[in-house]
Amino acid sequence: MDYEIKFLERDAVEKVEGDEKAKSLIDKNGLVLASAFAMITPDSSVIDRWNVNYFNAETSELTNFLVKGDDVTHIETSKRIHDTEIKPIDMSKITIPVTKILSSAMERSELEFPHETNKIFITLHHNNEYKNECWTITLFSTNLFLYKIKIDAITGKIVSxxxxxLLK
Structure with missing residues (x-):
């Protein structure tokens, strides 16, 4: 699946934290950066938007912002579904951008995933198991298979x- 990246995850986080309304909400509620998410589909093979999520440890709520171009929109604040501990992402540690991560993931998937990719989910988060910032790239096929690859966001090493x- 071909794709084009209009702007990086780092740019999206900077846009949220540079937006007056978003910054006020982040500061007022003591929010910490929890994840950044983008998606590639057959209808939209261009990464031109990111969902950037912030976490409030006191209320266990996630606050989601959509970044598209120069626009930052507060989408929602909602209770978490999972009980796993959320640690903040330290963006200063992220040395491998999504461009290289996707290239690495797609190369690996050619060897291990013999299905036609229909959608790609891209998530940057802190992974408690690996105790590090991590990229999770998930490829979905039209025949309901998924391929999940985790890549250390600091070293670029594929960790799993x-x-x-999906039905098994």
Whole structure:
């Protein structure tokens, strides 16, 4: 699947934290950066928007901002679904940008994922298992298989990969 990246995750975070309304909400509620998410689909093969999520440890709520171009929109604040501990992302540690991560993931998927990719989910987060900032790239196929690859966001090393069927 071909794709084009209009702006990076770092740019999206900077836009949120530079937006007056978003910054006020972040500061007022003591929010910490929890994740950044983008998606590639057959209808939209251009990464031109990012969802940037902030976490409030006191209320266990996630606040989601959509960044598209220069626009920052507060989408929602909602209770978390999972009980896993959320640690803040330290953007100063992120040395491998999404461009290189996607190239690495796509190369690896050619060897391990024999299915036609329909959608790609891209998530930057702190991974408690690896105790580091981590990229998770998830490829979905039209025949309900998924391939998940985790890549250390500091070293670029692939730390795990797995393929499974969504109905099994």
């Amino acid at each position: 990969s797995e393929m499974k069927h």
